[in-house]
Amino acid sequence: MPIGKCGSDRTFPENREIRDRLRVAVIDDGPGMDEEQLLEVRRRIESEEEVYRHIGLANTARRIRLIYHTEDGLAIRSKSGRGTVVSLNLPLREPEGSGS
Numbered sequence: 001m002p003i004g005k006c007g008s009d010r011t012f013p014e015n016r017e018i019r020d021r022l023r024v025a026v027i028d029d030g031p032g033m034d035e036e037q038l039l040e041v042r043r044r045i046e047s048e049e050e051v052y053r054h055i056g057l058a059n060t061a062r063r064i065r066l067i068y069h070t071e072d073g074l075a076i077r078s079k080s081g082r083g084t085v086v087s088l089n090l091p092l093r094e095p096e097g098s099g100s
Contacts, residue, residue, distance in 0.1 A: 012027040012029075017092065020091060021089050025085055025086065027084075028084045028086075032079050035080075038078045048062075057074065057076075060088070068090065070091070072089055074087070074088055
């Protein structure tokens with residue numbers, strides 16, 4: 001079921017357990033990004049430099065790396081004219097040092 005609508009663009013949530021991980025994805029069937037735009041977004045997310053604009057994805061990726069010690073916690077796929085998928089891939093175990 002769509003959770004947002006802007007013109008003909010729709011956004012769909014998707015949650016699945018895959019082996020020992022939880023995948024939470026947001027699927028947007030909007031205009032998507034071309035390869036250059038997608039590479040720039042990924043560069044910003046993977047960078048350790050301070051970000052002052054559009055910080056949500058970069059901060060989320062950084063926190064997942066710090067808490068779960070994984071580099072593949074946040075992924076973005078997109079095709080121009082086809083939409084974008086942003087996925088969080090989280091272990092189903094407690095983070096190390098959580099004290100629980």
